Amino acid sequence: MASSYMPRLYQLRGVSSALKRVHLPCTHRATPCLNKRFASTEPEPIATITKKNKKSPLRKFIFRSSIAFVLFGGYLYFTDTRASAHRYIAVPIIRWLFPDAEDAHHAGVAALRELYKFGLHFRERSSPDLGGKLATQVFGYTLSNPIGISGGLDKHAEIPDPLFALGAAVVEVGGTTPLPQDGNPKPRVFRIVSQSGMINRYGLNSKGADHMAKVLKQRVREFAYANGYGYSDAGEERVLNGEAGVPPGSLNEGKLLAVQVAKNKVTPESDIAAVTRDYVYCVDRVAPYADIVVVNVSSPNTPGLRGLQAAGPLTEILKGVVGAAKRIDRKTKPFVMVKVSPDEDSEEQVDGICHAVRESGVDGVIVGNTTNRRPEPLPYRYPLSSKEEQTMTETGGYSGPQLFERTVALVSRYKQKLSDAGSQKTIFASGGITNGKQAQAVLDAGASVAMMYTAITFGGIGTVTRVKNELRQERSL
Numbered sequence: 001m002a003s004s005y006m007p008r009l010y011q012l013r014g015v016s017s018a019l020k021r022v023h024l025p026c027t028h029r030a031t032p033c034l035n036k037r038f039a040s041t042e043p044e045p046i047a048t049i050t051k052k053n054k055k056s057p058l059r060k061f062i063f064r065s066s067i068a069f070v071l072f073g074g075y076l077y078f079t080d081t082r083a084s085a086h087r088y089i090a091v092p093i094i095r096w097l098f099p100d101a102e103d104a105h106h107a108g109v110a111a112l113r114e115l116y117k118f119g120l121h122f123r124e125r126s127s128p129d130l131g132g133k134l135a136t137q138v139f140g141y142t143l144s145n146p147i148g149i150s151g152g153l154d155k156h157a158e159i160p161d162p163l164f165a166l167g168a169a170v171v172e173v174g175g176t177t178p179l180p181q182d183g184n185p186k187p188r189v190f191r192i193v194s195q196s197g198m199i200n201r202y203g204l205n206s207k208g209a210d211h212m213a214k215v216l217k218q219r220v221r222e223f224a225y226a227n228g229y230g231y232s233d234a235g236e237e238r239v240l241n242g243e244a245g246v247p248p249g250s251l252n253e254g255k256l257l258a259v260q261v262a263k264n265k266v267t268p269e270s271d272i273a274a275v276t277r278d279y280v281y282c283v284d285r286v287a288p289y290a291d292i293v294v295v296n297v298s299s300p301n302t303p304g305l306r307g308l309q310a311a312g313p314l315t316e317i318l319k320g321v322v323g324a325a326k327r328i329d330r331k332t333k334p335f336v337m338v339k340v341s342p343d344e345d346s347e348e349q350v351d352g353i354c355h356a357v358r359e360s361g362v363d364g365v366i367v368g369n370t371t372n373r374r375p376e377p378l379p380y381r382y383p384l385s386s387k388e389e390q391t392m393t394e395t396g397g398y399s400g401p402q403l404f405e406r407t408v409a410l411v412s413r414y415k416q417k418l419s420d421a422g423s424q425k426t427i428f429a430s431g432g433i434t435n436g437k438q439a440q441a442v443l444d445a446g447a448s449v450a451m452m453y454t455a456i457t458f459g460g461i462g463t464v465t466r467v468k469n470e471l472r473q474e475r476s477l
């Protein structure tokens with residue numbers, strides 16, 4: 001009975017599991033047989049199976065090479081920003097895995113950070129900027145392209161390099177505040193999927209300017225070490241003073257790093273001297289590692305912050321920041337921009353901001369930020385689901401494609417007003433940009449850089465590459 005049962009068992013469960021489960025006949029054991037019951041068992045079934053399972057070296061080689069080839073091909077595909085799987089597979093999966101948009105944000109940042117550490121990060125494998133077709137001049141630098149990533153996506157400066165690798169020529173990290181602060185209670189970020197839009201009321205959650213300065217300093221040190229300047233104060237100084245031939249903030253040729261600064265929620269907005277001290281504190285810490293310092297007076301989620309855009313207070317704050325940026329101990333000083341709201345758009349308000357920009361010596365304006373308004377759905381009269389109708393009533397700043405028309409109009413107005421007065425100020429556009437045609441439109445309206453945030457969360461890590469491709473097509477029409 002035992003001998004007729006054994007071969008079937010081997011075939012069914014495989015040799016190794018069978019070895020564990022039944023007493024083996026002695027003929028198949030390396031050690032002498034102690035089991036008298038199997039002493040006379042026939043060897044034939046094992047021999048047959050061993051023969052079957054044994055692969056020739058050539059077959060083994062082909063099998064292993066095929067696996068290696070598939071893995072390597074998969075790696076090349078998934079880390080290439082041109083892969084449409086990011087947009088059509090990864091983004092929906094992330095939304096499904098993380099119903100809370102903030103959790104998805106954290107997971108995305110962690111993934112970008114960790115993959116970069118191991119050199120497995122997403123990147124532009126086609127080097128689309130090499131032809132120079134999208135090259136543009138900003139603050140005396142030749143940027144490889146005019147596309148940027150807006151503030152808030154990398155709040156704690158954890159992933160500037162992975163974001164540069166996605167193809168952006170400008171990456172804005174922050175905003176950071178002098179003291180760490182938690183921001184508003186969760187949930188505080190909401191998706192309106194049918195509109196590819198978002199509402200957020202993060203409330204400038206920040207680990208604080210000292211923390212951000214530490215992270216950025218470490219990044220410069222690692223760069224200095226990797227490029228032969230040593231892991232020391234002297235090495236850091238040499239890189240920051242431009243000896244490495246790259247901008248001191250981005251550490252990437254043809255790219256610029258903007259660092260955004262803001263005030264703490266607890267600092268009373270009525271005390272302009274205290275508010276100015278908040279911004280200056282941040283500038284003193286982080287500006288040595290920035291190509292551009294961005295002053296955030298336009299987040300809708302810090303009570304009273306937007307009130308600081310009135311001409312008087314804004315002039316004082318910006319003067320303080322410009323002074324602090326000029327005092328930075330570095331050969332080239334960081335440029336200063338102010339990020340303004342799309343909602344403070346009356347003639348008087350825009351005039352007031354332009355006045356403050358000219359008076360203070362600020363170098364440029366980022367137009368704009370999220371809106372407190374709730375724009376009409378797109379396409380016109382699109383019926384939102386009742387759940388999305390409900391989401392639209394959440395408090396916070398709205399972002400997404402519906403902002404675009406307002407952004408173009410506002411960029412034109414700022415351009416005109418700032419040029420009228422004879423001051424050449426640089427403008428970056430932020431708000432609702434999702435494709436190359438729109439990027440070209442804001443550039444035509446007077447912006448030097450078209451920045452994106454929400455489009456990346458809905459379009460995935462290939463968004464910058466796609467928009468640049470579309471931009472190139474626009475230009476060759």
Ligand SMILES: Cc1cc2nc3c(=O)[nH]c(=O)nc-3n(C[C@H](O)[C@H](O)[C@H](O)COP(=O)(O)O)c2cc1C
Pocket residue numbers: 150151152153155174175189198200202204260296299339368369370398399400401403430431432433451452453454455
């Ligand atoms: C979740 C989220 C967080 C943001 N955080 C910041 C921030 O910390 N500082 C800031 O100036 N803007 C912040 N923004 C605004 C964006 O930088 C951008 O100006 C705005 O979303 C409009 O552009 P978009 O339509 O391309 O998203 C945030 C936007 C979103 C959606």
